[in-house]
Amino acid sequence: MTDVFTGVRLLGPPETDGEYIALSEHETVHLHEYTRIYAVPGLYEHVVQDRLRCRSPQVAAAGFLRAASLLGLEPGSLTVLDVGAGTGLVGELVRDGGVGQVVGVDALSAAREASLRDRPGVYADYVVGDFLRPDTLREALHPYSPGGLVSAGAFGGTHATPPALENALALLPPDAPVAFTIDERWMDESDPDGFGAAVERLVAAGRLAVLERTRFQHRVTTTGEPIFYQLVVGRTE
Numbered sequence: 001m002t003d004v005f006t007g008v009r010l011l012g013p014p015e016t017d018g019e020y021i022a023l024s025e026h027e028t029v030h031l032h033e034y035t036r037i038y039a040v041p042g043l044y045e046h047v048v049q050d051r052l053r054c055r056s057p058q059v060a061a062a063g064f065l066r067a068a069s070l071l072g073l074e075p076g077s078l079t080v081l082d083v084g085a086g087t088g089l090v091g092e093l094v095r096d097g098g099v100g101q102v103v104g105v106d107a108l109s110a111a112r113e114a115s116l117r118d119r120p121g122v123y124a125d126y127v128v129g130d131f132l133r134p135d136t137l138r139e140a141l142h143p144y145s146p147g148g149l150v151s152a153g154a155f156g157g158t159h160a161t162p163p164a165l166e167n168a169l170a171l172l173p174p175d176a177p178v179a180f181t182i183d184e185r186w187m188d189e190s191d192p193d194g195f196g197a198a199v200e201r202l203v204a205a206g207r208l209a210v211l212e213r214t215r216f217q218h219r220v221t222t223t224g225e226p227i228f229y230q231l232v233v234g235r236t237e
């Protein structure tokens with residue numbers, strides 16, 4: 001698969017005004033143009049996992065399994081929500097770790113199509129929906145009664161906002177294991193609109209207990225600078 005992508009080039013400042021992927025001399029796509037990237041089998045994994053060395057899926061999946069173990073839960077008994085599931089990397093990792101059932105949710109139908117195409121059988125179901133509009137999602141997820149949540153790289157920036165995190169956690173019962181990764185820039189508690197403040201609010205409201213908060217290198221940029229994220233591992237209350 002990798003040979004197919006030998007011509008792919010990564011572009012970044014000052015050459016371009018953001019992070020781009022040159023697929024050929026004539027076709028350039030922004031790193032966050034997921035609909036176009038997911039349409040090409042293996043392209044997301046080649047660029048984000050292999051070239052940009054993204055480790056959020058592995059870190060989030062391992063964090064989730066640790067949370068389940070700390071809470072004395074048997075992973076095989078759990079149905080877990082994968083928030084912003086993309087092509088299914090996280091779902092595959094937690095299934096490999098013994099989780100019984102995973103339900104993927106992503107705002108893009110291209111993500112669902114890519115996951116069913118490239119990782120068939122990983123998800124019990126894959127729902128296209130936005131956590132900013134939880135009513136439709138609540139209905140679609142009701143038959144699965146999710147008892148845990150895992151999410152890698154789906155919160156912050158151009159992705160899901162703090163209210164989406166709060167809505168996602170509200171779909172879980174108390175004592176459910178959770179693990180999610182967020183860019184450390186958005187974890188600054190002094191920003192009232194950031195994730196740091198949202199996590200503090202959830203803790204103060206007795207909705208979340210934080211078991212672990214760890215800094216790790218999420219990936220490098222297209223020009224090679226490290227990007228650091230935090231892993232938050234916890235339990236709903």
Ligand SMILES: C[S@@+](CC[C@H](N)C(=O)[O-])C[C@H]1O[C@@H](n2cnc3c(N)ncnc32)[C@H](O)[C@@H]1O
Pocket residue numbers: 034056057083084085086087088089090105106107108111129130131132151152153154158159160161164
């Ligand atoms: C960087 S990708 C990560 C995909 C996957 N978790 C992984 O680690 O490979 C972020 C994904 O989150 C999805 N997303 C962003 N905002 C969302 C929202 N409000 N609700 C559901 N999905 C969302 C995007 O469509 C995208 O597929």
